[in-house]
Amino acid sequence: MKTIAWVALLWSGSVAIAADSALDHELALVLQAARFSGSAGLQLESRLGRPIDRTLADLGRLLFFDKILNLHSDNSCAGCHAPEAGFGDTQSIAIGVQNNNVVGPHRSGPRNQRRTPMLINDAFFPKLMWNGRFFVPSGDPFDNAQGFLFPPPEGTTRFPPHDPVIRHLLAAQGQLPPTELTEAAGFTGTRRTLGAQFDPFDDGLGTAVPPPDASGSRNEPIRQVVLRRLNDSAPYRSLFARSFPSVARGQPIDFSMVGLALAEFQFTLVFANAPIDRLARGERGAMTDGQKRGALLFFGEARCVTCHAVSGNSNEMFSDFTNRRIGVPQLAPEFGVGKGNVIFDGPRQNEDYGAEQISNRPEDRYKFRTSPLRNVALQPAFFHDGAFTQLEHAIAHHLNPAVSARLYSPALAGVARDLIRPTSPVLPLLLDLDPLLANSRPLTLRQFWDLVEFVRDGLLDARAKSEHLCRLIPDSLPSGMSPPLFEGCPERGRNALDAALPDVMNH
Numbered sequence: 239m240k241t242i243a244w245v246a247l248l249w250s251g252s253v254a255i256a257a258d259s260a261l262d263h264e265l266a267l268v269l270q271a272a273r274f275s276g277s278a279g280l281q282l283e284s285r286l287g288r289p290i291d292r293t294l295a296d297l298g299r300l301l302f303f304d305k306i307l308n309l310h311s312d313n314s315c316a317g318c319h320a321p322e323a324g325f326g327d328t329q330s331i332a333i334g335v336q337n338n339n340v341v342g343p344h345r346s347g348p349r350n351q352r353r354t355p356m357l358i359n360d361a362f363f364p365k366l367m368w369n370g371r372f373f374v375p376s377g378d379p380f381d382n383a384q385g386f387l388f389p390p391p392e393g394t395t396r397f398p399p400h401d402p403v404i405r406h407l408l409a410a411q412g413q414l415p416p417t418e419l420t421e422a423a424g425f426t427g428t429r430r431t432l433g434a435q436f437d438p439f440d441d442g443l444g445t446a447v448p449p450p451d452a453s454g455s456r457n458e459p460i461r462q463v464v465l466r467r468l469n470d471s472a473p474y475r476s477l478f479a480r481s482f483p484s485v486a487r488g489q490p491i492d493f494s495m496v497g498l499a500l501a502e503f504q505f506t507l508v509f510a511n512a513p514i515d516r517l518a519r520g521e522r523g524a525m526t527d528g529q530k531r532g533a534l535l536f537f538g539e540a541r542c543v544t545c546h547a548v549s550g551n552s553n554e555m556f557s558d559f560t561n562r563r564i565g566v567p568q569l570a571p572e573f574g575v576g577k578g579n580v581i582f583d584g585p586r587q588n589e590d591y592g593a594e595q596i597s598n599r600p601e602d603r604y605k606f607r608t609s610p611l612r613n614v615a616l617q618p619a620f621f622h623d624g625a626f627t628q629l630e631h632a633i634a635h636h637l638n639p640a641v642s643a644r645l646y647s648p649a650l651a652g653v654a655r656d657l658i659r660p661t662s663p664v665l666p667l668l669l670d671l672d673p674l675l676a677n678s679r680p681l682t683l684r685q686f687w688d689l690v691e692f693v694r695d696g697l698l699d700a701r702a703k704s705e706h707l708c709r710l711i712p713d714s715l716p717s718g719m720s721p722p723l724f725e726g727c728p729e730r731g732r733n734a735l736d737a738a739l740p741d742v743m744n745h
């Protein structure tokens with residue numbers, strides 16, 4: 239009896255080892271063919287050409303959490319880019335100004351247009367935003383030899399080639415959010431120029447949004463008001479003085495400094511050491527067999543990697559950073575007081591035309607940037623409008639977009655109550671779907687769940703989980719204002735970035 243058991247054990251053990259190494263071997267070849275090194279995240283400082291500046295990053299962290307950048311002091315970057323969700327949204331569609339000071343499932347207030355993307359690893363993204371409208375022509379976010387391109391009014395002039403100061407795409411991007419009326423600046427005083435339909439949003443909070451300048455844009459006038467707030471703050475002046483000699487000499491804080499600090503904070507948010515990276519770097523046992531089988535599908539038969547790319551300018555971020563049409567159902571909040579403060583596209587103002595908004599080309603309608611997939615399991619909702627709240631449903635959508643979109647119901651998908659409304663017609667969404675979606679063979683149920691396991695766990699860097707990122711919430715802010723309530727961060731963090739960073743960065 240005993241011997242039989244022993245033999246059985248030995249036999250099953252060796253079969254398992256054989257199967258295991260066959261799987262490992264196959265995956266190693268596939269990763270090699272895809273030129274996936276698993277070390278992209280380790281190269282941040284070498285690509286920056288310098289170490290991260292901890293002092294500047296800590297200033298960026300304070301600005302990120304502080305309502306001082308928002309004219310009405312009712313939101314901050316962190317209100318939408320929440321630490322409990324990889325510095326992404328806690329909602330399907332972002333809620334900006336006039337919120338209830340809660341960050342989490344119970345956040346309420348007028349909705350904007352799209353879901354807030356996670357900021358972790360965005361140092362490596364060559365195109366920002368759901369339609370890639372902020373981008374770097376060289377394809378390398380660390381290279382400003384061709385400048386950075388933004389839609390008007392910034393256009394091609396604000397961030398010119400070889401600028402000695404604004405050298406990374408994020409340092410340029412950081413100059414934009416405070417100018418957004420719906421996200422940060424608010425509407426008070428905008429009635430005359432925006433028309434009567436915006437009356438309801440006059441929040442009566444006092445600080446008027448400055449009128450547009452001669453070019454018709456409000457961006458620069460808003461920046462000037464924000465700068466006045468910062469320059470009036472003694473604590474901020476001394477913090478900026480630590481990083482910028484001109485401020486130490488008594489010169490004013492300028493907006494490029496704000497952008498630089500916010501970018502530096504985001505450089506500390508690189509979490510690209512997932513099981514797939516560790517395996518690619520030779521760590522046997524980094525992945526479960528299910529994750530490995532899922533990875534083989536992702537890079538092989540299921541053809542996910544054709545769009546969720548890892549080579550070249552994708553910087554191993556699992557996106558080709560190209561706008562594509564994959565027929566995601568469209569959610570749009572109702573426009574009106576406390577409901578939604580963005581007017582959507584289409585005859586019934588309930589559609590999002592995506593990339594067409596920038597290119598004005600009808601063929602770009604409903605196209606959105608291929609989502610970078612690292613750490614996607616941290617998100618409470620998926621796609622540009624958070625139409626799905628379960629990762630497996632978002633993946634299943636790709637396998638049969640027509641069926642998925644036709645059967646889609648916001649209520650069954652589990653989105654927030656105010657987003658449960660009749661959706662726009664499905665048929666136009668499904669015309670001319672991206673050809674790269676087609677042709678994949680149907681997966682078996684087991685293959686499907688392997689694929690889910692890989693995307694959920696194989697791409698997750700455990701250091702990006704909420705218990706770590708919540709520790710970056712400052713206990714107090716230089717403006718004296720208090721941070722909002724972060725529902726997903728019950729134990730709020732320590733005050734110094736350095737106290738939290740060794741654990742967050744050096745695991």
Ligand code: HEC
Binds near residue numbers: 335422
């Ligand atoms: C009202 C919520 C809100 C606030 C406040 C906000 N953001 Fe965002 N952020 C978004 C949304 C939504 C997008 C995507 C917008 C789109 O694609 O149209 C975004 C996009 C970004 C991106 C591009 C990410 C990517 O994957 O392309 C960066 C970087 C960013 N925000 C940084 C910031 C910083 C820094 C602040 C504070 C100064 C800030 N945001 C404030 C909602 C917000």
Ligand code: HEC
Binds near residue numbers: 544
């Ligand atoms: C034709 C290109 C293409 C292919 C092939 C593709 N995707 Fe996508 N994927 C996209 C685009 C585009 C989006 C964003 C769409 C949107 O938000 O409207 C996306 C979004 C996602 C998301 C949601 C991420 C988020 O942040 O919300 C997941 C998960 C995902 N894809 C997984 C997969 C998997 C797994 C496969 C292989 C079965 C796959 N994709 C194949 C283009 C593609």
